[in-house]
Amino acid sequence: MTEKILVIGANGQIGTELVNALRQIHGSDKVIASDIKSPTFSIRHTGPFEIVNVLDEDNLHHVFNKHRPTQVYLLAAILSAVGEQKPKMAWDLNMTGLLHVLDYAVEFKVNKVFWPSSIAVFGPHSPQQHTPQYCVMDPNTVYGFSKLAGERWCEYYFNKYGLDVRSLRYPGLIGWRANPGGGTTDYAVHIFHEALKYGRYQSFLSANTALPMMYMDDAIRATLMLMDAPADKIKIRSSYNLAGISFTPAQLADQIKNIIPYFEISYTGSDPRQAIADSWPKSIDDADAQNDWGWQLEYDLPKIVEDMIVNLRRGL
Secondary structure, three states: OOOOEEEEOOOOHHHHHHHHHHHHHHOHHHEEEEEOOOOOHHHHOOOOEEEOOOOOHHHHHHHHHHHOOOEEEEOOOOOHHHHHHOHHHHHHHHHHHHHHHHHHHHHOOOOEEEOOEEHHHOOOOOOOOOEOOOOOOOOOOHHHHHHHHHHHHHHHHHHHHOOOEEOEEEOEEEOOOOOOOOOHHHHHHHHHHHHHHHOEEEEOOOOOOOEEEEEHHHHHHHHHHHHHOOHHHOOOOOOEEOOOEEEOHHHHHHHHHOOOOOOEEEEOOOOHHHHHHHOOOOOEOOHHHHHHHOOOOOOOHHHHHHHHHHHHHHHO
16 A cells, blocks of 8 residues: 655654655655644655644644545654743643644544654653563653653554554654754753864763663664554554663763763753653663564664764764
8 A cells, every 4th residue: 555644743853864764665755744844955855845733723634634644653742851941832732732633543544643752751750770661650741741641642542443553652862863852861962063063061961860862763763663563563552662772971971082082071060951860761671662563772872972973073
């Protein structure tokens, strides 16, 4: 069957890379990129684009009716750090936007929907080491509890309406093709830009704050693997844990120094994002993703650092 794929939130850190990957697989004309703002050059000029506001029901309904997608990727969201500054706006966009898309996916008989969750669904009372798929989940950020509620809605629409919704709990994501979008893990992207421009970086997280991270190439590959897997292999309809690798700002800085010996890192000592990071897992158990649909990580920390620096240097 010929796919017609709608990506909502295509201008973001994940969307820019996912659109390009999907267009390479399915053909540029089969992947409709969309966002609330005009896109980057590469997205705009390699295939169709629509202005979409997930909170505008008429606008969103028009786009579904016009394109009749077989797959929808909903990436539009307000992330953790920005969400704490605009909590009600974050809840409205993250929750109401999801419900609009789920409703139209049912109405227009969309075959598959992808919606990203996050390790932010875990909280201070969740196990911090090798956090399992099922455990206490008490997120204390708007981003976190909007994602946790979203997981429940996704599972509900699968059970009640038979909608094939699939989801991943992304760890922090690191990539060189697009700017990060206001998350607590963004330091792990900013640090590379600052290292190459100035040879130094001031981290808003403390030296020994360990968090699960993943290279964008792995995240995109995991997303496509999940969506390509036969429906009977998808045993979890809330969201799958995705582990990545865990490291601290100090460990990342040491790895960067192997390539940029003069690089120096310092620490602010106080930042509201520290409290968010402290409530999140230090490492994740993603055995279910491995067992159900064959997930395997490819990028370790040295490979991530080398690839980031090589590619960012090309753009300088």
